[in-house]
Amino acid sequence: MKQGARAVPNDPNSSTPYRLQSLVNKGALTRLVIIGAAVLIVVGCFAFVGGWLSPHRPTQARMIDRFEQVDGVWPGFRRNHAKGVCIAGNLDSNGEGVRLSKAAVFQRGRVPVIGRFSLAGGQPYVADGPAAVRAMGLSFRPPNGEEWRTAMIDIPVFIVKDPEGFYDQLLATKQDPATGKPDPAKMKDFLARHPETGRALQIVQAKPFSSGFANASYNGLDAFRFVDAAGAATPVRWSMVAAEPFEPETPAQSTAQDKNYLFDAVIARIKRAPVEWHVVVTIGQPGDPTDDATIPWPSNRQQVDVGTLTINHIEGEAPGNCRDVNFDPLVLPSGIEPSDDPLLSARSAAYSTSFTRRAGEKKEPSAVQVPDRGKGA
Amino acid sequence: MMAQQLQFTAFSRLLHWTMALMVLAMLFIGMGMVASLSNYHWLISIHKPLGILILILVAIRLVNRLLNPAPPLPQGMPAWQRFAAHGSHVVLYALLFALPLVGWAMLSAARYPIVLYGSLELPPILPHDVALYAVLRTTHTVLAFLLFATFIAHFGAALMHALIYRDCVFQSMASWSRAWVNSPALPK
Numbered sequence: 139m140k141q142g143a144r145a146v147p148n149d150p151n152s153s154t155p156y157r158l159q160s161l162v163n164k165g166a167l168t169r170l171v172i173i174g175a176a177v178l179i180v181v182g183c184f185a186f187v188g189g190w191l192s193p194h195r196p197t198q199a200r201m202i203d204r205f206e207q208v209d210g211v212w213p214g215f216r217r218n219h220a221k222g223v224c225i226a227g228n229l230d231s232n233g234e235g236v237r238l239s240k241a242a243v244f245q246r247g248r249v250p251v252i253g254r255f256s257l258a259g260g261q262p263y264v265a266d267g268p269a270a271v272r273a274m275g276l277s278f279r280p281p282n283g284e285e286w287r288t289a290m291i292d293i294p295v296f297i298v299k300d301p302e303g304f305y306d307q308l309l310a311t312k313q314d315p316a317t318g319k320p321d322p323a324k325m326k327d328f329l330a331r332h333p334e335t336g337r338a339l340q341i342v343q344a345k346p347f348s349s350g351f352a353n354a355s356y357n358g359l360d361a362f363r364f365v366d367a368a369g370a371a372t373p374v375r376w377s378m379v380a381a382e383p384f385e386p387e388t389p390a391q392s393t394a395q396d397k398n399y400l401f402d403a404v405i406a407r408i409k410r411a412p413v414e415w416h417v418v419v420t421i422g423q424p425g426d427p428t429d430d431a432t433i434p435w436p437s438n439r440q441q442v443d444v445g446t447l448t449i450n451h452i453e454g455e456a457p458g459n460c461r462d463v464n465f466d467p468l469v470l471p472s473g474i475e476p477s478d479d480p481l482l483s484a485r486s487a488a489y490s491t492s493f494t495r496r497a498g499e500k501k502e503p504s505a506v507q508v509p510d511r512g513k514g515a
Numbered sequence: 516m517m518a519q520q521l522q523f524t525a526f527s528r529l530l531h532w533t534m535a536l537m538v539l540a541m542l543f544i545g546m547g548m549v550a551s552l553s554n555y556h557w558l559i560s561i562h563k564p565l566g567i568l569i570l571i572l573v574a575i576r577l578v579n580r581l582l583n584p585a586p587p588l589p590q591g592m593p594a595w596q597r598f599a600a601h602g603s604h605v606v607l608y609a610l611l612f613a614l615p616l617v618g619w620a621m622l623s624a625a626r627y628p629i630v631l632y633g634s635l636e637l638p639p640i641l642p643h644d645v646a647l648y649a650v651l652r653t654t655h656t657v658l659a660f661l662l663f664a665t666f667i668a669h670f671g672a673a674l675m676h677a678l679i680y681r682d683c684v685f686q687s688m689a690s691w692s693r694a695w696v697n698s699p700a701l702p703k
Contacts (some may be wrong), residue, residue: 152591153591153592153593154591155591155679155680155681156591156593156596156680160679160680163678166679167670169678170679171680172674173671173674173675173678176670176674177667177670177671177674180667180670181667183543184542184543184546184663186694187546187550188546188547188548188549188550188670189550196552197550197551197552198549198550198551198552198555199550201552283628283636284628284634284636285628300553301552301553367523389625396653433659458643462626462643462645463626464625466625466627468556469627469628471634472633472634476556480553481556482551482556483551483552483554483556483557484552485554486555486556486559487548487551487552487556488552493625494648494649494652496645496648497625497645497648497649497652497699498646498649498650498652498653508601
């Protein structure tokens, strides 16, 4: 019969406690205020978590809004890497990757691959140019369903190290409508606040761009962890290293009348014969930064060639092909895990918002169209 | 006998409080992950398996609810409050089924692998169709806000019963002791 200090329940047969009068006394009003406060605190926490109380915090939506501010809104297209073409082929794994990662894709054998070549930037009809960063997105699809997606670019290091840097960099490099160029003062201010970007840009600018997609090598840049069957983890970075000899882009190429000269060249090249890349895994040593993609690892690090990527098919973006795939860098099989690089989660998040926005929009034809076989490129 | 009529069974209470924690965590994880950049990945890695766990538990809970009905509401409760109580419970059950199913369906339509943990993956339940994904993705958000609103109403109503009405509704789920059931104020 112990009741302690607890209130004795009201008589459940009486409707008295439910009447309005029962709320209008001092004790009840105090308790009503407590209830209101409890509800408001929960709602407030929810709003805080959702970012509504901190309008300057970079959220996924604000990151993609910023792309739209800089490049405009192009319904149906990716907010970055908007201009692209679909590719397909195979990965022939040689089995060398198995000692590093238990992922099925590295077991000796053939894995179907679909992918996409693209140029960095949010404008889907932009003219190909000598300084356009080329990119390769891949989705490895082994039969057991453990898919591996990766999105890589052809520069040796990334130019920002964290999402905040990326968010600021977008505005700093936005073209000033008056001059058609980024505002140098803004860029200078940005570089002062992000010295890692200055260092990364020097590394990027030291290396010429390739003359096309087929002879470019594509780097994952962010570090990952390969986990073997025994559970041992190795820090890695990976690259698709072109089997074709590197040739630098020449000024004559970009003065061509063809706005799609890079894409048209790779279409013709793949239609002529398959193009190959070596899947090269670089093994990090203790002390090599895994959380900063602006810093290259020492050039003497061990590299393992785990297989050959062969691209033998190319087609324009269309329903159901690479157009409708999000090359989210964190779609990983068991055996590949993210590192502590803060860019990885941010990329996954931003890609997902970009994908969601364009998924619901009406589609316009892509700039890059692949002529039917037999009619010539 | 009286105790059984006035209180939810121990299993019902266990299910309720376990799921209460999970669903509340889920709402905050969901809200947090779609707004976050750096925390997106670890949050979504919890969001997917937790959602499937909630789907399994709500199915068990529905069966349990049919086998062990809720104790009757106090007779003095006005009709509109009874309607709100029953209606909000139907809405809660419906949303706890719908949210994980819509989540699973939308990931399928987007052709995202539905990885729960390690190499444990769920099969897609819809074909690859991005327009369908867009509709389901919006639906997932709308239903999540609806669930949050229903949860807030449920939470507020529970506190009203506990602190203002002081009937036996709150204790029927919240009390771990049966002492209150023998209180002299209750009908014998």
